[in-house]
Amino acid sequence: xxxxxxxxxxxxxxxxxxxxxxxxxxxxxxxxxxxxxxxxxxxxxxxxxxxxxxxxxxxxxxxxxxxxxxxxxxxxxxxxxxxxxxxxxxxxxxxxxxxxxxxxxxxxxxxxxxxxxxxxxxxxxxxxxxxxxxxxxxxxxxxxxxxxxxxxxxxxxxxxxxxxxxxxxxxxxxxxxxxxxxxxxxxxxxxxxxxxxxxxxxxxxxxxxxxxxxxxxxxxxxxxxxxxxxxxxxxxxxxxxxxxxxxxxxxxxxxxxxxxxxxxxxxxxx
Amino acid sequence: xxxxxxxxxxxxxxxxxxxxxxxxxxxxxxxxxxxxxxxxxxxxxxxxxxxxxxxxxxxxxxxxxxxxxxxxxxxxxxxxxxxxxxxxxxxxxxxxxxxxxxxxxxxxxxxxxxxxxxxxxxxxxxxxxxxxxxxxxxxxxxxxxxxxxxxxxxxxxxxxxxxxxxxxxxxxxxxxxxxxxxxxxxxxxxxxxxxxxxxxxxxxxxxxxxxxxxxxxxxxxxxxxxxxxxxxxxxxxxxxxxxxxxxxxxxxxxxxxxxxxxxxxxxxxxxxxxxxxxxxxxxxxxxxxxxxxxxxxxxxxxxxxxxxxxxxxxxxxxxxxxxxxxxxxxxxxxxx
Numbered sequence: 329x330x331x332x333x334x335x336x337x338x339x340x341x342x343x344x345x346x347x348x349x350x351x352x353x354x355x356x357x358x359x360x361x362x363x364x365x366x367x368x369x370x371x372x373x374x375x376x377x378x379x380x381x382x383x384x385x386x387x388x389x390x391x392x393x394x395x396x397x398x399x400x401x402x403x404x405x406x407x408x409x410x411x412x413x414x415x416x417x418x419x420x421x422x423x424x425x426x427x428x429x430x431x432x433x434x435x436x437x438x439x440x441x442x443x444x445x446x447x448x449x450x451x452x453x454x455x456x457x458x459x460x461x462x463x464x465x466x467x468x469x470x471x472x473x474x475x476x477x478x479x480x481x482x483x484x485x486x487x488x489x490x491x492x493x494x495x496x497x498x499x500x501x502x503x504x505x506x507x508x509x510x511x512x513x514x515x516x517x518x519x520x521x522x523x524x525x526x527x528x529x530x531x532x533x534x535x536x537x538x539x540x541x542x543x544x545x546x547x548x549x550x551x552x553x554x555x556x557x558x559x560x561x562x563x564x565x566x567x568x569x570x571x572x573x574x575x576x577x578x579x580x581x582x583x584x585x586x587x588x589x590x591x592x593x594x595x596x597x598x
Numbered sequence: 599x600x601x602x603x604x605x606x607x608x609x610x611x612x613x614x615x616x617x618x619x620x621x622x623x624x625x626x627x628x629x630x631x632x633x634x635x636x637x638x639x640x641x642x643x644x645x646x647x648x649x650x651x652x653x654x655x656x657x658x659x660x661x662x663x664x665x666x667x668x669x670x671x672x673x674x675x676x677x678x679x680x681x682x683x684x685x686x687x688x689x690x691x692x693x694x695x696x697x698x699x700x701x702x703x704x705x706x707x708x709x710x711x712x713x714x715x716x717x718x719x720x721x722x723x724x725x726x727x728x729x730x731x732x733x734x735x736x737x738x739x740x741x742x743x744x745x746x747x748x749x750x751x752x753x754x755x756x757x758x759x760x761x762x763x764x765x766x767x768x769x770x771x772x773x774x775x776x777x778x779x780x781x782x783x784x785x786x787x788x789x790x791x792x793x794x795x796x797x798x799x800x801x802x803x804x805x806x807x808x809x810x811x812x813x814x815x816x817x818x819x820x821x822x823x824x825x826x827x828x829x830x831x832x833x834x835x836x837x838x839x840x841x842x843x844x845x846x847x848x849x850x851x852x853x854x855x856x857x858x859x860x861x862x863x864x865x866x867x868x869x870x871x872x873x874x875x876x877x878x879x880x881x882x883x884x885x886x887x888x889x890x891x892x893x894x895x896x897x898x899x900x901x902x903x904x905x906x907x908x909x910x911x912x913x914x915x916x917x918x919x920x921x922x923x924x925x926x927x928x929x930x931x932x933x934x
Contacts, residue, residue: 332618335617335618335621336614336617336618339617339621339769339773340614340617340769342773342776343769343770343772343773344769346772346773346775346776347768347769347772349776349825349828350772350775350776350828350829350832351829351832352825352829353825353826353827353828353829353830353832354826354829354830354832354833355829356822356825356826356829357825357826357827357829357830357893358829358905358909360801360802360818360826360893361801361802361892361893361905362905362906364801364802364804364814364815364816399672427661428661428664428665428668429665429668430664430668431668431672432668432671432672432675433672433675433676434675446695446698447695447698447699447701448660448663448664448667448694448695448698449664451660451661451664451698452660452661452664455658455661
């Protein structure tokens with residue numbers, strides 16, 4: 329069937345053609361990597377753009393943004409209040425999903441501001457019907473370090489200073505989020521004092537958190553569709569029950585309690 | 599079949615003879631068969647993974663990319679993540695942000711994208727392995743079978759015999775690289791569709807440590823990207839072919855020469871993952887096989903490597919092994 333000369337002719341021709349093509353590809357690649365930017369920068373066409381179009385989102389879809397609390401650090405189930413909120417809503421029969429969890433451990437108000445300029449962040453905030461925001465704790469308590477290794481606890485004056493500068497940032501953050509998505513319900517999860525079971529820090533901490541929450545409540549009041557969810561009371565007497573092992577973040581029970589409050593507060597429009 | 603004609607025709611018919619032997623020995627069919635079996639497995643696995651993702655993110659790739667960025671940002675804060683990984687992730691974050699800014703899906707589903715990704719991963723181990731399968735026994739098999747004596751008793755100079763084998767081997771390198779692309783595209787198309795040739799891919803990310811310089815980033819259509827990728831893989835393939843050719847000349851047994859080459863390739867893969875602090879490892883050919891990384895903008899395994907450097911290292915190794923092959927083959931006694 330395959331005569332020797334036929335094999336030779338086919339293999340010879342195909343391999344010669346392939347070699348030429350691959351050599352061309354090789355030279356092209358070397359030129360492109362070593363002297364990039366000779367191509368027209370914006371010359372690409374979008375094939376199948378319809379495929380890239382966003383999906384229909386429901387008014388109860390959730391995007392969460394902010395610090396480790398938003399992320400859900402300390403929750404052994406890994407859910408955090410965001411996922412628990414979505415679960416509660418779904419249990420009530422509403423159509424809801426978590427669009428993105430944009431929580432980053434240790435995030436401060438100062439770091440959140442530039443994040444809001446990123447395209448991906450704006451996109452997933454824009455898709456949401458409910459935006460959950462948790463920010464500020466790291467500005468006040470300098471966050472993530474475990475208490476045992478801390479050399480100094482924040483003093484009253486330091487806390488006061490942090491509250492001032494961070495609250496300016498908070499107002500800018502709320503403005504920006506509102507501009508990105510004017511329709512969504514914007515839920516701010518206010519702060520608690522994670523040191524309420526420590527004598528030296530209970531009073532100064534409580535004062536700073538109360539000041540902060542006051543400022544946040546005021547800022548949220550001026551925002552349409554804004555909602556502030558209190559958490560302070562949960563941890564005042566029951567820190568042991570709601571705090572996780574690191575003494576800073578809530579545990580699963582704590583996150584569930586916060587999620588319960590969020591769901592109680594938000595408007596479930598049908 | 600080979601008649602001593604004039605010089606030119608003699609070489610030509612030697613190559614012809616070697617090509618027919620190669621096809622008759624069915625080595626090339628083995629390579630095709632391996633591709634035909636493995637590619638559907640990978641494509642199926644990839645499809646399952648895509649289905650899982652679709653459950654979480656729907657068809658919305660932007661959410662998926664943004665979540666990948668956030669997850670990587672979180673791992674940057676952890677002290678338990680090695681600095682080396684952090685560098686990779688910082689680069690990844692910056693590139694993904696660039697894709698989002700330009701509203702281009704970095705992993706547009708489709709047969710063409712699958713081919714691109716598969717061959718990026720295959721370029722350092724899988725394709726070299728296929729090439730080795732042909733290269734390692736091209737000389738040694740004649741010895742194992744004893745036919746080398748027959749070859750050399752003909753009125754043909756020894757170097758011509760060897761050269762004809764080398765040229766045949768290089769022809770098959772081109773065929774293997776080409777058929778990897780074609781088979782991969784045809785099979786993955788069944789799973790993901792045959793579209794995506796015109797889809798843009800970004801290339802030209804300049805890496806300076808963990809910083810990515812975006813000034814020379816530009817979009818190329820995916821078919822051009824595939825062409826460039828194929829060219830680079832072809833160059834890697836030629837180097838591997840020439841090296842295994844040398845081993846095949848030096849070592850009497852085919853099995854031994856396959857093992858030697860395989861050990862070298864696998865060592866290269868392991869070294870690439872852990873040799874960041876041993877900088878002189880960059881002169882070894884095996885850590886320089888990832889040429890497509892320079893196209894994709896993934897960091898090279900060792901600081902200070904770039905495309906020019908890797909090409910030079912591979913070229914030097916290839917030239918040296920050609921020199922050794924011809925020197926040994928023309929001088930050595932054929933005993934058995």
